[in-house]
Amino acid sequence: MRFRPLRSTPTSSPTLAMVAEPPADMRAVVIDRTGPPEVLHEASSPVPRPVMTELLVRVVAAGINPIDAKTRSGKGLSQAIAGYPAVLGFDFSGVVVQSPYESHPFPAGTEVFGMLPFPRTGGSYAEYAVVPTLSVARKPTSLSHVEAAGVPLAALTAWGLVVETAHAHEGQRMLIHAGSGGVGHFAVQLANYFGAHVTATGSARNASWLRELGATTVIDYTSTRFEDVVADVDVVIDLVGNVHSDTGTRSLGVIRPGGLYIVVPTHSFPGYAEAAAEAGVRTTGYRVVPDGSALATVGRLLDSGAIQVFVDRVFDLAEAADAHALLEEGHTRGKIVLRVSDD
Known part of the structure; x- marks a missing residue:
């Protein structure tokens, strides 16, 4: 059998890898x-x-x-x-x-x-x-x-907290501090989407909005101490910590034995692991992962209207x-x- 030699086919079309040469x-x-x-x-x-x-x-x-x-x-x-x-x-x-x-x-x-x-x-x-x-x-x-x-950063953080770390599911009781912030408003929506019973802390002006996002209960942190109205939750997502308040320390007292406390702001609660162990709850910090595949999933949820x-x-x-x-x-x-x- 004889093989014909391969011949290159010239092309005059521009490369598809670049729209235009960027400026200097x-x-x-x-x-x-x-x-x-x-x-x-x-x-x-x-x-x-x-x-x-x-x-x-x-x-x-x-x-x-x-x-x-x-x-x-x-x-x-x-x-x-x-x-x-x-x-x-x-x-x-x-x-x-x-x-x-x-x-x-x-x-x-x-x-x-x-x-x-x-x-x-x-x-x-x-x-x-x-x-x-x-x-x-x-x-x-x-x-x-x-x-x-x-x-991206806020939604991926919320995804990592709610879905990958807390494993949000039907009937789970979750307390989310600072629910109206960048990460918080995504966390409230994702927790609700996956069936959790969501309690969020926020200001009075954001209360109705947080309920629209999926929070069943909203606690005005300026007038009410959350530990007076909530107890035995499965998970606390703490987006505040102890830097400007004792939110982290107080949160440990409202988690059921063996429940999970997640603290997010870096260096906001020194000694949180020891304090959680003493309170009989599990604990972890969290760092966002810039995962494009997870972001694509978030994008589909946004396009579907499930979250905003x-x-x-x-x-x-x-x-x-x-x-x-x-x-x-x-x-x-x-x-x-x-x-x-x-x-």
């Missing part, structure tokens, strides 16, 4: 040092270049999270920042500009949302960002980029300092988002 520089909000919100300022920064299986994304909107403000102030992840100026931000929604190869699951032009590996890379307060393939998902079609940017994201305020990128100041006031309902570029 981009607009970004950076910090040159840690400090108050005013250290955030706009600057020109080099556009990052993806390597291996990373995506280059044009950022349309960036979500703001408490960890951003803590890091900016000198706490949080500030010790891991390799150098300045630094671009903050984990959450983004945008459009893929460059993907690793033509048949990649997220080709150029795909609308995506996800989490950046800040501070290992630059953050999302910029017009372009580099992100690992496994940390993104297709943007829910029912959401704008501004809405989608408010989802609430964006409280939207600021332009140059107003990042004002956005941080508002976040630190501590009365935000849902999420704060930066509008970075045109849709």
